Amino acid sequence: MRVFITGASGWIGSAVVPELLDAGHQVTGLARSDASAAALTAAGAEVQRGTLDDLGSLRRAAAASDGVIHLAFRHDIAFSGGFQAAANADRRAVETFGEALAGSDRPFLIASGTLGLAPGRMATERDGRDPGAAAHLSGGPQTRHATALMTLSLASRGVRSSVVRLPPTVHGEGDHGFLATLVGIARDKGVSGYIGDGSNRWPAVHRLDAAHLFCLALEQAPAGSVLHAVADEGVPVRAIAEVIGRHLGLRVAAVPPGDAGGHFSWMGAFIGIDSPASSALTRELLGWQPVHPGLIDDLDKGHYFHHPSA
Numbered sequence: 001m002r003v004f005i006t007g008a009s010g011w012i013g014s015a016v017v018p019e020l021l022d023a024g025h026q027v028t029g030l031a032r033s034d035a036s037a038a039a040l041t042a043a044g045a046e047v048q049r050g051t052l053d054d055l056g057s058l059r060r061a062a063a064a065s066d067g068v069i070h071l072a073f074r075h076d077i078a079f080s081g082g083f084q085a086a087a088n089a090d091r092r093a094v095e096t097f098g099e100a101l102a103g104s105d106r107p108f109l110i111a112s113g114t115l116g117l118a119p120g121r122m123a124t125e126r127d128g129r130d131p132g133a134a135a136h137l138s139g140g141p142q143t144r145h146a147t148a149l150m151t152l153s154l155a156s157r158g159v160r161s162s163v164v165r166l167p168p169t170v171h172g173e174g175d176h177g178f179l180a181t182l183v184g185i186a187r188d189k190g191v192s193g194y195i196g197d198g199s200n201r202w203p204a205v206h207r208l209d210a211a212h213l214f215c216l217a218l219e220q221a222p223a224g225s226v227l228h229a230v231a232d233e234g235v236p237v238r239a240i241a242e243v244i245g246r247h248l249g250l251r252v253a254a255v256p257p258g259d260a261g262g263h264f265s266w267m268g269a270f271i272g273i274d275s276p277a278s279s280a281l282t283r284e285l286l287g288w289q290p291v292h293p294g295l296i297d298d299l300d301k302g303h304y305f306h307h308p309s310a
């Protein structure tokens with residue numbers, strides 16, 4: 001397939017691109033900078049220069065492709081007060097792709113998240129599929145959820161659309177996301193913290209396993225699929241804090257819920273959530289089987305602790 005991919009230079013996209021190329025697909029990636037374009041070229045992909053706001057260019061690229069994977073998201077503004085603007089830009093891009101692909105039966109995949117889908121119990125691919133499921137959300141997160149539902153509804157307009165939900169911790173060597181942030185906070189504060197008794201669970205996946213799922217979904221997922229890129233269903237946050245504390249030689253301690261924002265900054269809103277997720281239906285549907293290290297084993301490999309700024 002000729003695949004058009006946004007966010008191809010990002011943490012997950014830069015693993016999806018080689019996965020697609022290895023599977024024999026041709027890949028064109030959206031790049032908004034010289035550095036991203038150079039990275040894509042080095043990986044063996046074609047480059048389409050532009051941003052998420054260049055809707056005409058997104059439309060043309062989608063129309064010229066056999067399938068689209070949309071991974072770009074304006075994380076540069078999302079976690080510094082601009083989540084709504086980031087979600088709006090995302091929404092416009094998804095609408096544009098939907099229009100370009102309508103009636104083609106071509107695959108269209110977007111990334112979404114598992115965090116907060118069904119707090120306190122194991123979330124499955126069946127959760128979060130009705131509009132009421134987002135009633136507890138507001139602002140940008142609500143917009144993002146609506147965008148995922150809109151993507152699924154494209155199935156009735158002749159698009160083989162799927163939503164791939166990622167756990168908060170898509171981990172691996174070179175990670176600058178949630179897990180690397182937790183390591184950085186522990187280093188800065190001199191204590192590796194968790195909320196309450198730390199028994200709240202986070203699901204996780206290795207970046208390379210997630211990338212393989214995107215490839216399988218592109219090739220095989222039926223229209224309107226929700227897929228969970230989940231390898232570890234729920235790792236207690238205390239267990240994560242303990243490995244971080246051991247590697248950094250720091251005390252491991254509970255942080256009172258009221259201090260979550262002060263201690264963990266923007267992560268304070270997420271760190272105490274109990275949000276395990278299953279991928280049993282995804283594995284059954286696509287034969288996906290994670291093979292890379294789980295979260296604790298990956299942390300224990302030590303690469304999260306080598307860089308002093310991590």
Ligand SMILES: NC(=O)c1ccc[n+]([C@@H]2O[C@H](COP(=O)([O-])OP(=O)(O)OC[C@H]3O[C@@H](n4cnc5c(N)ncnc54)[C@H](OP(=O)(O)O)[C@@H]3O)[C@@H](O)[C@H]2O)c1
Binds near residue numbers: 073114167
């Ligand atoms: N990583 C996780 O743990 C996780 C968990 C749940 C959901 N997700 C979702 O999965 C998707 C991929 O995440 P990621 O971790 O790979 O993100 P990332 O590393 O931050 O990469 C974001 C990508 O989007 C591109 N981008 C950002 N703004 C753009 C714009 N205005 N125009 C064009 N391209 C733009 C970036 O390009 P540059 O290279 O030029 O910056 C980069 O390629 C996102 O939708 C994210 O929200 C991720």
